[in-house]
Amino acid sequence: MTLPSTPSDPAALTAPAADLWKPVLTRALLALAFGALTVFWASPSASEMGWAGGLYLLATGVILIRGIGKFGLAAKQPAGKIMAAAGAALTGAGVAVAFLGSELVFGVLAALGLGLLGAAELCLGFLYRGRSVLARDWLASGVIGLGTAAALPFFISLGAHALLGVAGGGAIISGVLWILAALTLRHDARSVSSEAVN
Helix, strand or coil, X not given: CCCCCCCCCCCCECCCCCCCHXXXXXXXXXXXXXXXXXXXXXXXXXXXXXXXXXXXXXXXXXXXXXXXXXXXXXXXXXXXXXHHHHHHHHHHHHHHHHHHCCHHHHHHHHHHHHHHHHHHHHHHHHHCCCCCCCHHHHHHHHHHHHHHHHHHHHHHHHCHHHHHHHHHHHHHHHHHHHHHHHHHXXXXXXXXXXXXXX
């Protein structure tokens, strides 16, 4: 059987926005700020941990949902829905963690939100491998997210500082990854715009 030359691709990819670097940089700075907070916060209470972690998860989810079009994903296609679902799960986990603020809630719901995001990013990374400028970053970020999610439940009994340390460690690693991606995207966008002017 011969496949049609222009199949109806469920993984259709539109061109990423020229300012794709902006949501990527925003996500990176948010992750690095949260990671720095967790490094220097000596003894957070469970409630403070809930608010800090919840706001981080909430803001990251919102950035992802708002960036779907800029990533080159069509919102009504399966890939856009995967990213929207992951962003919504992370946002919901963030709200729940912020308002319920206990070690158990943080360990379980943050792990669930980060795990779903990690799985979604791995899926998108494999789906768009070689076709999207973010594919490799999604793969690496997915592995980091799944690793952080897998580790969180094991630290519930150690308290708020340990949970924030694990979440913050994953945030720092992913923040460094995403800031490198954002700077590369910004440089590439600048090169393209200067070539267009000449």
